[in-house]
Amino acid sequence: MRKIVLISLMLGFVNLSKAQEHVFFTGFFPEFAATKSLKNGQKLNFKVENQEIIFRNLDEESERWQFRHYRTDLMSFYSWSLSPVSSVAGGIFYRFQDGANAFRVVQQFALLDRNRTFRIAHRFRTDQTFTDGEATEFRLRYRLAVDIPLQGEDLDPGEYYLVLSNEPIFSLQGGDFDIENRLVTTIGKLISKQQKLEYSIDYRTDGFFRDGFRTRLWAKIGYFVNF
Amino acid sequence: MNPILRIVLFGLFTLGLNQVSFAQKKIEQEKGVKKKDVPSAAVDWLNDAFEGKKKVKWYEEFSNEGRAYEGKFWWEKRFHSVKFDTLGAIVDVEIEIPFEELDESIRASIRDYLQSEFEDYKINRLQIQYSGESDDLEDFFDEDENEGIVIRYELEYTGKLKGEISKFWEGLFDHSGIFISQQEVEVRIMDNLIF
Numbered sequence: 544m545r546k547i548v549l550i551s552l553m554l555g556f557v558n559l560s561k562a563q564e565h566v567f568f569t570g571f572f573p574e575f576a577a578t579k580s581l582k583n584g585q586k587l588n589f590k591v592e593n594q595e596i597i598f599r600n601l602d603e604e605s606e607r608w609q610f611r612h613y614r615t616d617l618m619s620f621y622s623w624s625l626s627p628v629s630s631v632a633g634g635i636f637y638r639f640q641d642g643a644n645a646f647r648v649v650q651q652f653a654l655l656d657r658n659r660t661f662r663i664a665h666r667f668r669t670d671q672t673f674t675d676g677e678a679t680e681f682r683l684r685y686r687l688a689v690d691i692p693l694q695g696e697d698l699d700p701g702e703y704y705l706v707l708s709n710e711p712i713f714s715l716q717g718g719d720f721d722i723e724n725r726l727v728t729t730i731g732k733l734i735s736k737q738q739k740l741e742y743s744i745d746y747r748t749d750g751f752f753r754d755g756f757r758t759r760l761w762a763k764i765g766y767f768v769n770f
Numbered sequence: 771m772n773p774i775l776r777i778v779l780f781g782l783f784t785l786g787l788n789q790v791s792f793a794q795k796k797i798e799q800e801k802g803v804k805k806k807d808v809p810s811a812a813v814d815w816l817n818d819a820f821e822g823k824k825k826v827k828w829y830e831e832f833s834n835e836g837r838a839y840e841g842k843f844w845w846e847k848r849f850h851s852v853k854f855d856t857l858g859a860i861v862d863v864e865i866e867i868p869f870e871e872l873d874e875s876i877r878a879s880i881r882d883y884l885q886s887e888f889e890d891y892k893i894n895r896l897q898i899q900y901s902g903e904s905d906d907l908e909d910f911f912d913e914d915e916n917e918g919i920v921i922r923y924e925l926e927y928t929g930k931l932k933g934e935i936s937k938f939w940e941g942l943f944d945h946s947g948i949f950i951s952q953q954e955v956e957v958r959i960m961d962n963l964i965f
Contacts, residue, residue: 578961584935588965620965626936627928627957630964653964657957659849664963688963695829696842698958699799706963731962739962767962 565756568599570613572745572761579770584624588632592616594761615639620649628655636670645674660697662690666710678717686710686725704731706741712749723749727763739767800831800840808839809858815904816841816852819863819911851897862901863911864924869896872923872947879947880925888929890936895926899942921945926955 576590594613602609615638622632629652636647649670656663668684688708692698706729714721724747731741743763750756805813808828816826826843831853838861839854853861869877884891899922900907906918923943930936941952 576961576965578959578965586961588961590965622964624935627938632964651964655957655960655963662958662960662963664960666964690960690963695800695802696827697800699801702801733958736959739959741962765962767959769959769961 565758566599566601566750567758567760568596569760570594570596570598570762572763574763574765576765576767577770578768584630586620586622586624586630586632588620588622588634590616590618590620592618613640618647618649620651622651622653628657629653643674645672647672660692664688664690680714680716682712682714684710684712698733700733700735702733704733705729706731706743719753721749721753722751723747729763737769739765741765741767799833800829803828803830803839808841809854809856811858812839812841812854812860813858815854815858815860815908819852819908820845820850821912860904860907862899863907864897864899866895866897869893869925872896876923876943876945876947880923880943880949883941883943883947883949884927884929887931889932891927891929893925893927894938897924898922899924922950923947 572592572594574590574592576588578586578588580586593615596609596611596613598608600607616636617639618634618636620632620634622630624630632649632651632653634649634651636645636649638645638647647670649668651666651668653667654665656665664687666684666686666688668682668686670682670684672680672682674680686708687710688706691705691707692702693704694702698704706727708725708727708729710725710727712723712725714723726746727743729741729743731739733739741764743761743765745759745761745763747759747761748757805826805828807830820843824843824845826841829840829842831838831840837856839856839858841850841852841854843850849866851864853864855861872880884893900910901920901922902910902918906915909915909917910919922945925941925943927939927941928936929939938955938957939952940955942950944950
C-alpha cells in the first residue's frame with residue numbers, strides 16, 4: 544500500500560519543472576453532494592461537480608485568462624454497508640463537456656480505518672466511460688485519504704478538519720494505457736452533524752504515457768449534506 | 771431533456787423527501803483546552819499520581835453526563851485518559867490495554883455476553899476503568915494499593931444484531947466481566963471520503 548502511495552506521489556511531482564512545455568490549466572471547481580441514508584445502512588448519494596477554467600497556458604496570449612465552462616458532471620451512487628466501516632457501491636455518471644459528453648458506470652469498495660484521532664479511508668473504484676466516437680475507457684482507481692480533526696481528538700460540530708488524499712488512476716482506452724494522479728489537500732468544517740463545507744486544492748496530472756503531459760490545478764469548494 | 775439528466779434530477783428530488791429519525795446514542799463532545807484553563811486540583815492530582823515526565827493533552831468534555839475535564843497522555847507505553855469534574859476532583863482513570871491481557875475468566879464472561887447478544891461481533895478496543903475516592907486512586911497509582919478501587923472494563927466492538935446490519939457499540943462490564951450496559955456509537959459521516 545505504501546509503495547502505491549509513494550509512486551503516485553512521485554508521479555504527481557515529476558515533470559513539474561517542465562510545466563511550461565505542457566498543458567496547464569487552472570480554475571474554479573465547486574461541488575455539491577447530498578446523501579440520503581436509507582434502511583439497513585444503504586445510502587443514496589447524488590453529486591454535482593462543475594469545472595470552470597480561469598487560465599490555460601496554451602491558449603492565445605490574449606485569451607489565456609478567461610472564465611470558461613469546462614465540464615459539469617452529475618453522478619449518483621447507491622451504496623450498501625458491509626460493516627460500520629466498509630461499503631460497496633454502484634454509480635452512474637453523466638458529463639456535459641463541449642463535444643465530449645460522456646456516460647460512465649462506476650463500481651466501488653470503500654473501507655475506513657479508525658484510529659484514536661485520525662481516520663484513513665481507502666476507496667477502490669473501477670469505471671467504464673462511454674463517449675460518442677471513442678473507444679470505451681476502462682479505469683482502475685485507488686484513493687487513500689487521511690482525515691484529521693484540527694481541534695481535539697474527535698471532530699465535533701463547528702470544528703475544522705484536514706483531509707489529505709491521493710488517487711492514482713490507471714486507464715486503458717483502445718489499447719492505450721495512461722495514468723492520472725490526483726493530489727488533494729482539504730480544509731473542512733463540520734457545520735453540523737449533517738453538513739460539511741470543504742475548501743480544497745486539487746492537483747491533477749495526466750498524459751504520462753500519451754502525447755501532451757497535462758496538469759490541472761483546481762480551487763475547490765464543496766458542500767456535503769446528509770439526510 | 772436528456773433522459774439521464776431527468777433521472778438524476780428525480781434522484782435529487784427524492785433525497786429531500788424524508789427526514790431520518792435518530793435513536794438514542796452516545797453523545798460526547800470535547801475540545802482542546804490549555805493547561806492553565808484546567809482546574810489546578812486536576813493538574814496537581816495528575817502530577818502526584820503519575821510522577822515523572824509526560825506530555826498531557828487537556829480537553830473539556832461535554833456529554834450526556836455533564837461537563838468534565840480530561841487529561842490524555844502516554845504512560846509506561848499505555849494510553850491513559852484521566853477524567854475530572856469541573857472542580858478538578860478525579861472521576862476515573864482509563865487505560866487502554868489489549869483484550870488478551872485480561873484474565874481468562876473475565877474474557878470468557880465478556881465473550882459469553884457478546885455471543886448471546888450478537889450474531890457476529892468483533893472486539894476493537896478495551897479500556898480498563900479505575901474509579902474511587904481521590905486519595906484511594908492516587909494511592910493505587912503511586913503505591914499500588916487497591917483499597918476502595920472499582921474496576922470496570924469499557925469495550926468498543928462491532929456487533930450484528932439479528933436482522934440488522936453490523937454497528938459500533940461501547941459496552942461497560944464489571945471487574946469480573948459481567949455486562950452492565952451498552953450503547954451504540956455513531957460513526958461520523960464519511961461520505962466526503964467515500965463518494
